[in-house]
Amino acid sequence: MVSFYKKYGCKPCSILLMVAVWLASCLTILSLSFLLVYVLAQGLPYIDTNILDIKYTTQNLSLIPALVNTILMVVLALGLATPLGIFAAIYLVEYAKNRNMIVNVVGVTADTLAGIPSIIYGLFGMLFFVSFLKMGFSLLAGSCTVGIMILPLIIRTTEEALRSVPISYREGSYGLGAGKLRTIFVVVLPAAVPGILAGIILSIGRIVGESAALLYTAGTVAALPENIFSSVRTLAVHMYVLASEGLHMEQAAATAVVLLVIVLFINQAAIRLAGKLMKGNQNG
Numbered sequence: 228m229v230s231f232y233k234k235y236g237c238k239p240c241s242i243l244l245m246v247a248v249w250l251a252s253c254l255t256i257l258s259l260s261f262l263l264v265y266v267l268a269q270g271l272p273y274i275d276t277n278i279l280d281i282k283y284t285t286q287n288l289s290l291i292p293a294l295v296n297t298i299l300m301v302v303l304a305l306g307l308a309t310p311l312g313i314f315a316a317i318y319l320v321e322y323a324k325n326r327n328m329i330v331n332v333v334g335v336t337a338d339t340l341a342g343i344p345s346i347i348y349g350l351f352g353m354l355f356f357v358s359f360l361k362m363g364f365s366l367l368a369g370s371c372t373v374g375i376m377i378l379p380l381i382i383r384t385t386e387e388a389l390r391s392v393p394i395s396y397r398e399g400s401y402g403l404g405a406g407k408l409r410t411i412f413v414v415v416l417p418a419a420v421p422g423i424l425a426g427i428i429l430s431i432g433r434i435v436g437e438s439a440a441l442l443y444t445a446g447t448v449a450a451l452p453e454n455i456f457s458s459v460r461t462l463a464v465h466m467y468v469l470a471s472e473g474l475h476m477e478q479a480a481a482t483a484v485v486l487l488v489i490v491l492f493i494n495q496a497a498i499r500l501a502g503k504l505m506k507g508n509q510n511g
Contacts, residue, residue, distance in 0.1 A: 263487070266480070266483050266484060266487055267484060267487075269480040269483075270477075270480035270481045270482070270483050270484035270485075271481075271484055272477075273477040273478060273480060273481040274481045274484060274485075277289070278290050278291075278478055278481055278482075279291055281451075282450075283449040283450060288469065288475055288478045289449075290462065290465055290478075290481070290482050290485060292449050292450050292451050292459075292460070293449060293460050293461055293462045293464070293465035293482070294462060294485065294489075295451055296366070296445075296451075296452065296459040296460060296461050296462075297434075297435060297461040297462045297463075297489075299366060299452065299459070300366065300369060300370055300373065300434060300441075300445070300459070300461055301431055301434050301435065303366065303367070303370035303374075303455070304370045304371075304373045304374040304377065304430075304434050305374075305377075305427065305430065305431070305434075307370060307371065307374035308374040308375070308377050308378045308381055308430065309381060309427065309430075311378060311381075312377075312378050312380075312381030312382045312385055312426075313381065313385050313416075313423065315333070315382050316381075316382050316383075316385035316386045316389060317385075317389065317411060317416075319333060319334075319382075319386060320386055320389040320390055321389070321407070321411055321415070333382070336379075337378075337379035337382050337383055338379070338383075340375075340376075340378070340379040341379040341380060341383070344439075345376065345437060345439045345440045346439045346440065346443075348372055348373075348375065348376050348440045349372065349439050349440035349441070349442060349443035349444060350443060351372070351375075352368060352369070352371065352372030352375075352440060352443060352444035353443040353444055356368040356371050356372060356444060357443070357444055362456065363456060363458070364444065364445060364446030364448075364458040365444075365445065365446070365455065365456040365457060365458055365459075366445060366452050366454075366455045366456070366457055366458075366459045367455040367456060368444040368445060369440075369441045369444040369445030369446075369459070369461075370455075371444075372440050372441070372444045373433070373434050373437055373440060373441070376433065376437070376440065377430035377433055377434065380426055380429055380430055380433070381423075381426045381427065381430055383426070384422060384423065384425055384426025384429070385419070385422070385423050385426060387422060388419035388420075388421070388422025388423050388425075388426070389415060389416075389419050389422075391419065391422060392415050392418045392419050396414050396415060396418060397410055397414065397415065399414075400413070400414045424497050424500065427497070428493065428494060428497045431490075431493055432490055432493075435461075435462065435463065435486060435489060435490060435493075436463050436486070436490075437461070437463055438461075438463040438464050438466075438467045441461055441463070441464050442464060442467075445458065445459050445460070445461065445464070446458030446459060446460065447460045447464055447468055448460055449465065449468075462482055462485065462486050462489075463486065465482055466479050466482040466483060466486070469482065
């Protein structure tokens with residue numbers, strides 16, 4: 228211990244903290260590795276041509292309709308929530324004063340909404356979108372519900388991304404004669420894209436893995452939708468239905484593998500896109 232202290236200049240308490248950090252990191256990596264290996268081992272042997280048919284039947288238990296429905300759900304929910312979240316964050320950071328009552332109210336509201344259980348969102352969506360607005364159990368009702376769920380996350384991550392942009396960027400743009408709106412969309416937003424993408428990635432993960440809220444709003448019909456008012460079943464709901472029946476655990480495990488691959492693919496694609504955007508901003 229004394230020789231280690233003399234060599235690296237660390238106090239005993241610092242050494243203990245370093246060991247604790249390494250142990251926590253190793254446990255995290257081991258837990259994630261075990262999860263990945265276990266899910267792949269349980270699900271990969273059961274991925275065959277039957278569950279990859281276009282049409283779902285009680286014989287093949289195909290997950291393709293659920294996969295298509297999940298993609299549509301993500302696109303619609305992000306299409307509803309992303310513009311609202313980004314524009315709200317721009318107003319809060321660039322236009323509203325720091326101690327403005329609106330900023331405080333929106334901040335408290337966003338934090339509160341982020342902590343509400345998804346089953347509450349599902350109940351709200353069923354009462355408001357399904358019953359009051361007469362949307363029925365549909366793709367649109369589910370998209371609106373999960374769009375509200377991810378809105379606080381997009382607002383908060385976009386706020387942090389905008390605040391992380393150095394003030395010198397704005398001052399330099401103003402010095403060159405650009406107006407406030409042009410500065411925001413040409414200078415500030417491109418620099419904040421990696422942070423905004425991080426929030427969108429987290430939102431996609433929440434949409435893909437959501438089941439409770441969609442059970443009450445989108446329904447459980449395992450078929451390709453005819454329109455946005457058709458009842459649909461996403462991958463998470465599909466996996467839940469199969470597992471709850473207790474008769475198709477193998478197909479549920481295969482669905483879990485597909486979900487895992489989708490999330491990993493989205494994360495890698497978003498990371499590469501963010502890297503390219505950052506390089507483009509630096510070269511520009």
